[in-house]
Amino acid sequence: MRRYTALITLWFIKALEYRSELIVWAVLTLLNTTVLLAIWISVFRGADTVNGYQIGQLLQYFLLATIINGITASHFENWRSKEVREGKIDHYLTKPIPYPIQVLLSDIGNRSFYMMLIIPVTLAVYFVFSLFYNLGAIVWTPWSIVQFVLLLAVGYIIEFSFALIAVFLSFWFEGAEGLEHFKWISISLLSGYMIPIEFMPTWMRSAVDALPLKYMYAVPIQVIQQRLSLTVYDFVYILSFLAGLIAVQVWLWKKATMRYTSAG
Amino acid sequence: MIKTIKKYWFLFWKFRSLRAMKLLEYRANFWFWVTVSVMWTFFNFFFFDLIVGARGNIAGWNRNEMYILLATFTMLDAFTWSFFYHNMQEYISSIFDGTMTLTLTRPISPQFLISVQANSYTNVPRFFIGLAMLLITIHRMQLQVSLLSALGFIAFCGISLLFVYSAWFIVSTFSFWVDRLENINELVPSTRRIWQVPKEVYTGFVSTLFTVVLPFALVASLPSEILLGKAMMHWLVFYAIFTFGLFYASTVFFKISVKKYSGTAN
Numbered sequence: 326m327r328r329y330t331a332l333i334t335l336w337f338i339k340a341l342e343y344r345s346e347l348i349v350w351a352v353l354t355l356l357n358t359t360v361l362l363a364i365w366i367s368v369f370r371g372a373d374t375v376n377g378y379q380i381g382q383l384l385q386y387f388l389l390a391t392i393i394n395g396i397t398a399s400h401f402e403n404w405r406s407k408e409v410r411e412g413k414i415d416h417y418l419t420k421p422i423p424y425p426i427q428v429l430l431s432d433i434g435n436r437s438f439y440m441m442l443i444i445p446v447t448l449a450v451y452f453v454f455s456l457f458y459n460l461g462a463i464v465w466t467p468w469s470i471v472q473f474v475l476l477l478a479v480g481y482i483i484e485f486s487f488a489l490i491a492v493f494l495s496f497w498f499e500g501a502e503g504l505e506h507f508k509w510i511s512i513s514l515l516s517g518y519m520i521p522i523e524f525m526p527t528w529m530r531s532a533v534d535a536l537p538l539k540y541m542y543a544v545p546i547q548v549i550q551q552r553l554s555l556t557v558y559d560f561v562y563i564l565s566f567l568a569g570l571i572a573v574q575v576w577l578w579k580k581a582t583m584r585y586t587s588a589g
Numbered sequence: 590m591i592k593t594i595k596k597y598w599f600l601f602w603k604f605r606s607l608r609a610m611k612l613l614e615y616r617a618n619f620w621f622w623v624t625v626s627v628m629w630t631f632f633n634f635f636f637f638d639l640i641v642g643a644r645g646n647i648a649g650w651n652r653n654e655m656y657i658l659l660a661t662f663t664m665l666d667a668f669t670w671s672f673f674y675h676n677m678q679e680y681i682s683s684i685f686d687g688t689m690t691l692t693l694t695r696p697i698s699p700q701f702l703i704s705v706q707a708n709s710y711t712n713v714p715r716f717f718i719g720l721a722m723l724l725i726t727i728h729r730m731q732l733q734v735s736l737l738s739a740l741g742f743i744a745f746c747g748i749s750l751l752f753v754y755s756a757w758f759i760v761s762t763f764s765f766w767v768d769r770l771e772n773i774n775e776l777v778p779s780t781r782r783i784w785q786v787p788k789e790v791y792t793g794f795v796s797t798l799f800t801v802v803l804p805f806a807l808v809a810s811l812p813s814e815i816l817l818g819k820a821m822m823h824w825l826v827f828y829a830i831f832t833f834g835l836f837y838a839s840t841v842f843f844k845i846s847v848k849k850y851s852g853t854a855n
Contacts, residue, residue, distance in 0.1 A: 346772045353779040359795070360782040367648040367790045368640060375643050499618060506625045510632050519636060524643055 328422065329430055336434025344438075351395075351442045355450065358391045361519070362454075376523045381459040382550065383521070388451045388460075389546045390518055395443035397480035397541065399432055399488040402505040406495035412587030425489060425578055432485060463549055472555050476545035479563055483541055484512075486570045493574065496581040517543025537566040600697065601705050608708050622711035626670070630663055630715050633785070634722070648789035655787075656726040657816055662785050662809040663719030665746060667712040669753055669778070675707035677761045678774050684764040685771075687852030700843055704758070727816070738815050745812040745825070748832050752808060753777065755835040758843070765846040784808035804831060 340347060362384055369380040378386070405428065408414050417424045454460060491504040513519045514529075516538040522530055533539050540563055547553035612619050637659055641652045650658065680703045683689040692699050727734060757777040764773055783799055788806040791799050799806040807828050814820035 345767075345770055349770065349772050349776065353775065356779055357782055360786070363790050363792075363795060364640060364647065364786055366792075367786075368644050370648070372644065499615075503621055503625055506628065510628060514632070514636070520639055524639060526639070526642070 329426075332422070332427065332430040333434040333437070336431040337437050338434075339431075340435045340438035347439055347442060351439070351446060354391065354394070354443060355446060358387060358447070358450070361387055376521075378521065378523060379459070379461075381461050384454055384458055385451075385460040385463075385550070386521055386546055388447060388454065389549060390542050391447050392444055393477065393480060393542055393545060394518065395440055395447065396436070396477055397484050399436070399481070399484045400505070401428065401432055401435075402488045402491040402508075405488075405492040409492060409495045409585075410499070412585075414585070415587055418582075418585075423578075425574065428489060428492070429485065461550070464551055468554070469548055469551070472548045473545050476540055476548065476555075479567065480541040480545070482567055483538070483570070484508075486574060489574055490577060493577040493581050496584050512538060512541065515539070516541040517546070537562065597697070597701060600701075604706050605708065609710070612710050619711060622709075623714055626667070626712050626715045627718065630718050633663070634659055637785075648787050650787045650789070653726055653730045654813070654817055656722060657730075658787060658809055658813040659785070660719045660723035660726060661742075661746070661813045661816075662781075663722065664716050665749055665753070665784075665809055665812075666781055667716035667719060668750060669757075669781075671710065671712045671716075672705075672708050673754055673757050674774070674778060675709050676704050677757055677777075679703075679707050680761050681764045681771075681774050684850065685769065689850055690852045693847070693850070699847070700758075700840060704754070732816070734816060738818065741815040741820075741825075742812050745815055745828075748829055749808045749812060751836055752804075752828075752832040755832065755839040756780075756803075756805075758839040759835070762839070762843050762846045765849040780805045784810070787813075801827075804828060 365383050365387065366380065369375060369383070373379060375383075414424065417427050420427065422430075451460070487508045488505065491508070494504065515533050515536055517533070518541070522533055522539065522543050525533060533543070540559075544553060544555070544559075548555070634656070637647070637655055638652070641647055641655055645651065647655060683692060692702050695702055726732075760773060760776050764770065767773070783805040784807070786806075788796075788800050788810040791806055796806075804827075807824065811820060811824060811828055815825075
């Protein structure tokens, strides 16, 4: 266990080294949120309620989405894929911890530092908005906290898995890191990150209901807003999906190790 | 004077042909990124279509007017990704890794060389999707576009590109003043979110910030307003003066900042 925590600490320290870049990313994330909030505020001009949402509830939705994004989103495809293509992962392969686990621990280390930046800032923005809009009180019950934390973990595993699959595919394809764009588009549209399910047309809502990406943003936010509670069906569905996702990664990694070559 | 212009014109097209050759070298990569950029374009139209669907308009801009704005945005954005992103990326990298020396010792304007040496063709289809969307929407709205408003639209698209270029160049030039900030090149492209929507979306302090102090909200809004016949003269004059001022500031800032540069001979 100590070696795992040591790796997480190491990557946390490495993230500190790149703190100015992480601050820039945090500012850009907040800029995106600000523009999105401005758009929705303009949509609500002259109306108290749209599609069952009051303006405060919707602002709360997007601020919570920003916090969830800060905790769960993984963006290592680019540089990890480049390392694979350039044959620079030898030193990871000779270590007693499997490469995918090292990637996971490094991401947790990096993410921990980023969370320390983005969460307090978003909460400050949340506070400022609460002065001007009735964002509605969040009622925390032990069960809603458990569900929310579980869903955060699910969201992180999905994000991480998609990113890792893109890295594994770079063992075969040039430019596999570009797959992150497919990830962003799918998540932006189908998880409720950029648009709540209630604002989607019926056909799209059916698609989102059938897919597991809703457990990343739409469902955890609805759980916090007391609009929804997880059922046994949800748990079974989530577990089956995650098991399938992990099986794909294990299979890809086995194939990738057989394919990898490097000089030196 | 004419001889100098000819030289720069020749160089500009020489760089384009070099990049075209590079494109032919990595054809699969080209098609992959074309797919990605086209996908983002459709995503944008679809996303705003969903939002407009909630109330029938965004800040008073109805669906068709939003399509005009998004089409203008798409064309401008395709141009900025094709040209500015790659040039600024190489500019920043050359400051950090010391290869800027090569640019500074060439017998032409360093700012010109920095600004035109690179480009990508992957966003060209995106530009034409934007143009097609613009023409289809104008036809669907039965909009009477006079020659003057068409010329005004083109002129202000040019001014918007100059504005984005100048802002981007100033931000990139800050690389002379910081030790390491690899993602400095992501700052200006991230402001695209601001100019993707009508300027009326912003109110209060945010409106002052994005339309007067840093008028990114005007980039796609003003050319679209010209086409729609609702542009206000005072905004057009302000934006044009601001942009030319910013361009002048970018050249002055470059001349001051380049003195901070230190690199080993390459």
